Every structure is written in structure tokens, then in C-alpha cells.
Amino acid sequence: MARPIIGITCYVEPAKFTVWEMKAALLPYMYVERVARAGGQPVVLPPAGDPAGLAGRIDGLVLAGGGDVDPARYDAEPHHMTDYIRKFRDEAEFRMVRSALDIGLPFLGVCRGMQVLNVAMGGTLHQHLPDVVGHLGHSPAPGAFGRLPVRLSPALAKIYEAEKVTPAHYHHQAVDRLGDRLAVTAEADDGTIEAVEVEGHPFGHAVQWHPEADEHAPLFDALVRAAARRGR
Numbered sequence: 001m002a003r004p005i006i007g008i009t010c011y012v013e014p015a016k017f018t019v020w021e022m023k024a025a026l027l028p029y030m031y032v033e034r035v036a037r038a039g040g041q042p043v044v045l046p047p048a049g050d051p052a053g054l055a056g057r058i059d060g061l062v063l064a065g066g067g068d069v070d071p072a073r074y075d076a077e078p079h080h081m082t083d084y085i086r087k088f089r090d091e092a093e094f095r096m097v098r099s100a101l102d103i104g105l106p107f108l109g110v111c112r113g114m115q116v117l118n119v120a121m122g123g124t125l126h127q128h129l130p131d132v133v134g135h136l137g138h139s140p141a142p143g144a145f146g147r148l149p150v151r152l153s154p155a156l157a158k159i160y161e162a163e164k165v166t167p168a169h170y171h172h173q174a175v176d177r178l179g180d181r182l183a184v185t186a187e188a189d190d191g192t193i194e195a196v197e198v199e200g201h202p203f204g205h206a207v208q209w210h211p212e213a214d215e216h217a218p219l220f221d222a223l224v225r226a227a228a229r230r231g232r
Helices: 029-037 051-057 087-103 112-120 154-160 218-231
Strands: 005-009 011-017 020-026 041-045 060-063 107-110 150-152 182-188 193-198 204-207
Touching: 005 029, 005 051, 005 087, 005 218, 011 087, 029 041, 029 218, 051 087, 060 087, 060 112, 060 218, 087 107, 087 112, 107 112, 107 218, 112 193, 112 204, 150 154, 150 193, 154 182, 154 193, 154 218, 204 218
Parallel strands: 005 041, 005 060, 060 107, 107 204
Antiparallel strands: 011 020, 150 182, 182 193, 193 204
């Protein structure tokens, strides 16, 4: 049986590799590994051309992590800590998530991907979470994941086979006003919304943490299963 095709959005940033230093389409390889290990065929989707037009040609989608969403998209002035805004990536991914919603494409949002989903559904963001919760636990240091426990809803607990998990976190923004059609499926002990699900969608989950950074990654398994069902 052919592997379900899972598109994964990516960064475009300056990078160094072998003897080169230039702008590159980038994706942490953990995403690729988790999709492949779950039985999917990973395909990287750069924010160029019309990636939203591929929604009907792939079986599932991962909205990967990255820089901050442009606050103008939710009518806010930028906080001084809001950074790495890439308007071309916002444009591509907002169109992609809307296409996924329109056609019932299974998708998983990761970190920035959850923020894109929430804003696309009319929600807003806390632009710098330490101002709200009073600690740095969600993003303890540059390039270092934090570990904070989150309480799971029954739907997400079924996927994880646990009511509480302690996944890898690296985010300084989070949901403020919840978007339309979204249900909260996980919260941190400090009240931060850590996961949401699109009500009525075949598989529309998004998490604020980084499941690709954990060896136990049942969300990728669940996404690939949903994609395989859709592809039949």
C-alpha cells in the first residue's frame, strides 16, 4: 500500500550548509522522521507559488513551527518581543489552512501552526507569554526546549493514552481569544491553552508544544492514520 502523502510547511531563512551560505527552505529533520516513522511520505511545502493549491493532492498536512504571526492579522500592534515575522509565509500558510478546512484535509498544527490556525479562525494571540504567566517555562532559553506538564481532554488523552503529558515546549506566544469552531483540548497548569481541535473536522488538531521533538509522537501516528483513511 502506498504511503499517505503528508505535506509539511517550512521556513525560509539564511543558512549555512557544506560550503554555502545563502537563503534556504528549511525544516528541522525531526518532522520528516516522525512522519516517515508513522508510515507517511513526507513532502516539504515551501511558501512559494501556490502551496494551498496542493491541498487536494496530498493526504494530510503538518503546519510546522516557526516565527511569529504578523499581529496585524489580528488587529494588534506588535509587542517589542514579537519577532521573525515572515509575511510571505503567513500568506501561504493562512491560505493553506483555509484550503484544508474547506476540503476536510487532515492536519496537525505545531506551535506556530496552532497560532496560524487560531488567527485564521478569528482568534487572537498573547504576543509574549511571560507577561501573562510570569515565568519563562514555555521557552526557557534560546534553542532549548522546556518541559511543562499539560492536561489533556478526553479526545487528546485517547491519542496519547494518558490524561497528562510533559512534552517539549518552545513558544513565547499562545492563544488569547479562542477562534471560531475551536475547542480547547489541552491546558498547562498556568492556564495557557496548549492544544485545540477544529470541531466537526475529520482530523484537525493543533498543539502549542513540539511533538516532533519527542520519541513518543502519537499525534503523527494519528495524523497518518487519518490521512490513510482519506486516501482510500
